[in-house]
Amino acid sequence: MKNVILFQIFTVLLALINAWEIENVLVSSIKVKDFKQPEQIHISFGDVPTKMLVTWSTMNVTQNATCLYGIQTTNMIAKGYTRKFVDGGPQQHTQFIHRVTLINLKPGTRYVYSCGNGVLMSEQLTFVSMKDGSDWSPRIALFGDLGFVNPQSVPRLINETKKGMYDAIFHVGDFGYDLDAQNGHIGDEFLNLVQPIAGQVPYMTCPGNHESAYNFSNYKNRFTMPGDEDMDKMFYSFNIGPAHIISISTEYYFFWYYGIMQVPKQYEWLENDLKEAAKPENRAKRPWIITMGHRPMYCSNNDKDDCTHHESLIRVGVPYLHFFGLEKLFHQYGVDVMVWAHEHSYERLWPVYDRKVMNGSRDEPYTNPKAPVHFVTGSAGCQERHDPFKNQTIPEWSAVRSLDYGYSRMQIMNSSHLYWEQVSDDKDGAVIDKVMIIKDKHGPYQ
Known part of the structure; x- marks a missing residue:
């Protein structure tokens, strides 16, 4: 009798298994892609x-x-x-x-x-949705060089997004490593990875060198930015609180074979945008001018990247002729903060112009600085790991350096105060660097 009962139970289980298998065969035979989520x-x-x-x-x-x-x-x-x-x-x-x-x-x-x-x-x-006007304090997370492999900062950023810590995310170039890798499937996986962040907080971008394949086609097609909805320019600007944000393509300086006019076209647009932002009536409303671009003007890493050169292309422009250099232009219109990535590290600079430190004063270098303040934040985590620093000769303009994985936070407090800090994911979210930039007046530097 016991054996009969066991046999019946076995028969029922076998029938259930067969039904499950048939159901899954039927499901798998449907062309799921016709109804893709x-x-x-x-x-x-x-x-x-x-x-x-x-x-x-x-x-x-x-x-x-x-x-x-x-x-x-x-x-x-x-x-x-x-x-x-x-x-x-x-x-x-x-x-x-x-x-x-x-x-x-x-x-x-x-x-x-x-x-x-x-x-x-x-x-x-x-x-x-974005708050209206300029009388509020935007909170922004900033980073570059975030990959699908070794995306160390992502879990913490997802958690902080759920907590409502940010009004915007600035991804300063280099996505997925790369968006076109494995025939574009890495780009798909990367954007699904960051959807819990980018689907809930405005994800503002600029292109990096890792987006260059097929004339940046993956970047141009996958993102949509204000004023460049067709993504045919890869530069744009927008206002947020008391700040005017300018996003540029540093890659135009390095991929000339995609078009020799892309640098002068961007430069012309950039100067016109700065002229408009610098008008007294506009500067009074939004005094902070902040730029973001992938490749820095300055860095002290131990590699041969453009920012390690005495006359980097981004800083001084076309070699020898010095056409279309950005440092002089940004200095002329009183850009306050420049945000970069590319180097897989974090570096804060003293206020600097033409490789000379221009601190506000000896005791308060970031109070009324006499030149823009640069931040390099490219350590969010990717398969290429870190870019080590030169340890024997630290340039005088380099203030703080770190190889910890992490990202930056910026809060534009009001018209005179901007707070910046660097988060170390290696140290469980500890803040390893912070600075308050104070400016009683915004405008061209003397």
């Missing part, structure tokens, strides 16, 4: 605080790009457009990238949203 969702600021740009991908063609959004429920709808993107690798990996602009947002308000084709929608995500 939206993925790689990320947001960025629009050109005004009442807008937010949403970008995502599907692996099979899905038209009718749609976002549902609202303050507590998704009772608003926005439509966008879809473009086919084919990676330049031998597999010709193809996906469809969708862009929608959310409009009529109430500044400084939390929204819920999902995106898709109107039928198959993504999970519901949230974001806070």
Whole structure:
């Protein structure tokens, strides 16, 4: 009798297993890509605080790009457009990238949203729209050189995003290592990795050297920035609180074979943008001018990168002729802070111009500095690990250096105070460097 019962139990289990296998065979036979779930969702600021740009991908063609959004429920709808993107690798990996602009947002308000084709929608995500005006204190996380392999800073950044610590993220070039690697699949995986961050906090970017494949096609197609929604320029600017932010492509100085006019075109736009930001009425409202670009003007790393050269291309421009150099231009218009990456390390500089330290005073170097302040923050974590420093000859303009994995935080406190700190992920989130920049007056340096 016992054996009969055991046999019956075995028979029932076998039937259940067979049913499970048949169900999975049927499921696997469906062309899942015909109904691919939206993925790689990320947001960025629009050109005004009442807008937010949403970008995502599907692996099979899905038209009718749609976002549902609202303050507590998704009772608003926005439509966008879809473009086919084919990676330049031998597999010709193809996906469809969708862009929608959310409009009529109430500044400084939390929204819920999902995106898709109107039928198959993504999970519901949230974001806070930008506050209006200049009388508030933006909190920003900044880093560059973050890869899909060894992305050490990501878990901590995800946790801090959930806590609502940031109003924006600045990713200062070099994504995934690389977006085009493995026929673009690494780019897919990287953007899915950072979706818990970039899908909930505006993810503002600039290109790095690791995006250069196929004329930066992966970068241009995967991101959407204000004033450059088609990403054909790779430079743009926007306002946030009491600051004017300028994002540039340093890579134009190194990839001339993609077009010899890209440097002068960017330089012309950049000077016009600085002229507008420096007008007295604009500077009074947004006194801080902050730039971000991938390759630094200065660094003290032990390699042969451009920033280790006495006359770096970014700093002085075209060799010998010195056309289109950025240091003189930024000095002329009184840029306050320059943010860079590229070197897999962290370095804070003393206020510096033309390789000379220009501190505010001996005791308070960052109070009314006589030149811009540079930060190099490229240690978020990637497969290439660290770029060591030169330890025997530390330049006089180098103030603090670290090889810890981590990222930076910036809070633009008000019109006169800007706070910066460096977080070490190696030291469990400890702040290993901090500085308050104080400026009673903003404008061209004497």
